[in-house]
Each structure stands twice: as structure tokens, then as C-alpha cells.
Amino acid sequence: MAKKKSISQTDLITFYMDYVLMHDHKPKSVYAFAKDNNFEESKFYEHFGSFEALEQSIFKVFFDNTLTALEKSEDYQSFDARNKLLSFYYTFFENLTANRSYVVHAIGNQKEGMKSLKVLSHLKKSFNNYIERLGINTIDLKQEQLEKLQNRGLKESAWFQLLVTMKFWLDDTSPSFEKTDIFIEKSVKASFDLIDTTPLKSIIDFGKFLFKERMHNN
Incomplete structure (x- = not known):
């Protein structure tokens, strides 16, 4: 042949x-x-x-397929950062579910822990870039080094959240992985509530006011 x-x-x-x-x-x-x-x-x-490079590309393909599907949606284009990330999660895990047997084989039985898996390295890079492009509101620190640290922390925490969600999904035995859907909704909401800058900005503004008043009185 x-x-x-x-x-x-x-x-x-x-x-x-x-x-x-x-x-x-x-x-x-x-x-x-x-x-x-x-x-x-x-x-x-x-x-x-190598086979290792191929394995790393598989999870990036899941990511790319997710973004391709989302970008075809007019609704997605109009969403804010929170709802875009929520849509990403639901679509990404639909892709994982369609290939669950392979995903379980690739990362489901790793003793070292998912965070250290090289097989997810390309996914991590693509996901971090995605988080950076979402335009999530953070505090304007007006200091380049501090802002770099803040952005790095945001991406690392978002990546950790994705890993935790993948682990939850791997262990989920509910019909149609409905518990994972609930986990996604609650975890994304909680993460955005934690980085909500409105109360933090108020505290910072109040602190600046007190500092100026103290300097003026002195």
C-alpha cells in the first residue's frame, strides 16, 4: 500500500x-x-x-477550538470580562468532555500533581495570553514594577483556578458533569468578586485623603 x-x-x-x-x-x-x-x-x-511536543499541542488545540467557537458568537463579543471567562470555561470543558478518555489518560493519574505537568505548558501560555487580553479591571498602581507584579499574580491565580477546575471535573461523577458547571459558575463569580477594584479603590482614596490631611495639619 x-x-x-x-x-x-x-x-x-x-x-x-x-x-x-x-x-x-x-x-x-x-x-x-x-x-x-x-x-x-x-x-x-x-x-x-517528539511525542512530548505533540502531547503538549493537544491541550492547546482544545484551547484553540474553544476560542474559535466563542469568537463566532456575537453575544460573546458583547460580554464583559467576567461573562467572557465564564463562556470560555463552559466551552472549554465541553471540549474536554468530548475527549474525556484521552484527558483522563494524559493527566488524570499523575502523582506529581497537575501543576507540574509539562503536557499543559502550551495550554498555560495560551490561557495566560487570553487572560491578559480580557481586560480585567485592576488597580491603577501608577508604578510599572508593581503593575507587572499585579498582572503576573492575576494570570497565575487564573491559571491555578483553571487547574483546580480541571481536577474537580476529573473527579466529577455527576450526570453530564452538572456539578462541574455549578463549580465553574461559583468559582468564576468568587474570583471576580475578589479582584473587584471598586472597594479597594475607595480604601486607597480614603487613605490618600487621610495622609494629605495629616501632612497638612503637621
């Missing part, structure tokens, strides 16, 4: 996910993987340098 001449990144990801779900382990080598799927080994390296 003639070798397949055209192999896309999507083809390789599909072949790989099918293989690990059927065999419960990754292929022994790229050569064996290519032979099993009837394409030249060199075609693999046109897209990925």
Missing part, C-alpha cells in the same frame, strides 16, 4: 490519541507510529519534534 503523501497536524494528533487510548501507552517510536499509520516518518517531524 502506498504511503500517505499528505499528513496534517490534525491527522497526527488523531492517530496519536487513538493509539494511546487503544494501547494505554504512547507508541514505542516515531518509526513504529508512522508505519502503523502508513506514512513516512519524516512527515511526523514536519509538525512535531
Whole structure:
């Protein structure tokens, strides 16, 4: 049988996910993987340098598919940051649910903890960029270094929240993962309530007023 001449990144990801779900382990080598799927080994390296790189790209594909679906929605475009993130969560976990068997295989049994998994590194980068583009209101600290620290803290806390939600979903045994939907709604609401800048700005303004009054009286 003639070798397949055209192999896309999507083809390789599909072949790989099918293989690990059927065999419960990754292929022994790229050569064996290519032979099993009837394409030249060199075609693999046109897209990925290793199986590890392919694994990392799978979760980024879930992310990309989520954003593609959201950006087609006119409603999503009109949402504020809170509702955009909420929509992202619901759509992202729909993508995970459609591929749950693979996700459980990839991250469900890791003893090291999800946070340290290299397989999520590309997802983390894309998600952090997404959080940065959401335009979440933060305190105007008027100091570059402090604002960098604040933005970094915001992205890290958002990433941690996503990891916690993924862990909850992995452990969720409710019908249609309805408990995860409730968890998403409550956790996103709570996280935005925590970073609501309105009361913090009021406190800062009050502090500035007291400081000025004290300096004036002295």
C-alpha cells in the first residue's frame, strides 16, 4: 500500500490519541507510529519534534477550538470580562468532555500533581495570553514594577483556578458533569468578586485623603 503523501497536524494528533487510548501507552517510536499509520516518518517531524511536543499541542488545540467557537458568537463579543471567562470555561470543558478518555489518560493519574505537568505548558501560555487580553479591571498602581507584579499574580491565580477546575471535573461523577458547571459558575463569580477594584479603590482614596490631611495639619 502506498504511503500517505499528505499528513496534517490534525491527522497526527488523531492517530496519536487513538493509539494511546487503544494501547494505554504512547507508541514505542516515531518509526513504529508512522508505519502503523502508513506514512513516512519524516512527515511526523514536519509538525512535531517528539511525542512530548505533540502531547503538549493537544491541550492547546482544545484551547484553540474553544476560542474559535466563542469568537463566532456575537453575544460573546458583547460580554464583559467576567461573562467572557465564564463562556470560555463552559466551552472549554465541553471540549474536554468530548475527549474525556484521552484527558483522563494524559493527566488524570499523575502523582506529581497537575501543576507540574509539562503536557499543559502550551495550554498555560495560551490561557495566560487570553487572560491578559480580557481586560480585567485592576488597580491603577501608577508604578510599572508593581503593575507587572499585579498582572503576573492575576494570570497565575487564573491559571491555578483553571487547574483546580480541571481536577474537580476529573473527579466529577455527576450526570453530564452538572456539578462541574455549578463549580465553574461559583468559582468564576468568587474570583471576580475578589479582584473587584471598586472597594479597594475607595480604601486607597480614603487613605490618600487621610495622609494629605495629616501632612497638612503637621
